[in-house]
Amino acid sequence: MNYQWYPGHMTKAKRMMEENIKLIDLVIEIVDARIPISSRNPDIDSLAVNKARIILLNKSDLADDKITNQWINYFNENNIYCLKLNSRNNSGIKQVNGLIMTACADKIERNKQRGILNRPIRAMVVGIPNVGKSTFINSYAGKASAKTGNKPGVTKGKQWIKLNKNVELLDTPGILWPKFDNQEVGKRLAMIGSMNDEILNVEELAIDTIKYIYSEYSDNVIERYGLDKEKTAASYDENAINPDNSVALYIMEQAAVKRGCIKKGNNIDYEKISNIILDDFRSGRLGRISLETP
Numbered sequence: 001m002n003y004q005w006y007p008g009h010m011t012k013a014k015r016m017m018e019e020n021i022k023l024i025d026l027v028i029e030i031v032d033a034r035i036p037i038s039s040r041n042p043d044i045d046s047l048a049v050n051k052a053r054i055i056l057l058n059k060s061d062l063a064d065d066k067i068t069n070q071w072i073n074y075f076n077e078n079n080i081y082c083l084k085l086n087s088r089n090n091s092g093i094k095q096v097n098g099l100i101m102t103a104c105a106d107k108i109e110r111n112k113q114r115g116i117l118n119r120p121i122r123a124m125v126v127g128i129p130n131v132g133k134s135t136f137i138n139s140y141a142g143k144a145s146a147k148t149g150n151k152p153g154v155t156k157g158k159q160w161i162k163l164n165k166n167v168e169l170l171d172t173p174g175i176l177w178p179k180f181d182n183q184e185v186g187k188r189l190a191m192i193g194s195m196n197d198e199i200l201n202v203e204e205l206a207i208d209t210i211k212y213i214y215s216e217y218s219d220n221v222i223e224r225y226g227l228d229k230e231k232t233a234a235s236y237d238e239n240a241i242n243p244d245n246s247v248a249l250y251i252m253e254q255a256a257v258k259r260g261c262i263k264k265g266n267n268i269d270y271e272k273i274s275n276i277i278l279d280d281f282r283s284g285r286l287g288r289i290s291l292e293t294p
């Protein structure tokens, strides 16, 4: 599978990150709550040595809350301060200050011992494209100080946003490049829509997506597409070309009929129903779904 990130972009992003990270005390890492591991890049660990760290599980409105809470425990057990967030409607934003103070307690104490009393904590937001870095900066800073949008790499002058007397935030987020360790990671990034769909096989992706969602959240699928629970369960076909996909294909076909995704000659319009399924998942219309558990 391909991705729209080329070595040139990565080198530039990495260089900027290395420069900016020298200026800060705290790294605020934003990940997607639906895939907290696949939406990280562990390279940040070696870039941010000796820095205080927090992880924000953003887009938690789209993730399974029970699993998000398990992730919070997981990160806490690994000594990483962590919080769930919905940057779009500001939920969780109020708790960020407290988390920053806790994560920086040692630094503040060291400053105090050296007689440095009024130096604010300097922080920087980092994360892979599209996780909500700009949306977070906007809602945290409480004004439109960072540009939001779907295009990575909007250039801005380096500026510090004074959040309160204790914290200053670099207005430009650091962009981490996703790490494609394996097929699964690439697939999950594609499912949540952080890759350009034009370069993907959307039908294959929709089958993988609906297969996963049906296996973990079958009622959501049944309800969304008005399917018959028993018939769907019985549609597994061990004689199919790919038995693994037989239920997913059945769901897709049934949903296509319900949604009028039919082409000339009474054929299923797989591309259309695939896009509907992916869109339903990404927008939360299929319910709150997590793709990774700790």
Ligand SMILES: Nc1nc2c(ncn2[C@@H]2O[C@H](COP(=O)(O)OP(=O)(O)OP(=O)(O)O)[C@@H](O)[C@H]2O)c(=O)[nH]1
Binding pocket: 058, 059, 060, 061, 062, 085, 086, 087, 088, 089, 127, 128, 129, 130, 131, 132, 133, 134, 135, 136, 147, 148, 149, 150, 151, 152, 153, 154, 173, 175
């Ligand atoms: N549902 C939901 N959507 C969100 C949340 N935060 C951000 N978004 C949406 O996610 C998309 C990407 O948000 P951005 O803030 O532009 O993401 P970014 O990480 O700055 O992206 P790049 O500039 O590509 O690096 C936008 O459509 C946001 O509205 C959230 O908590 N919940």
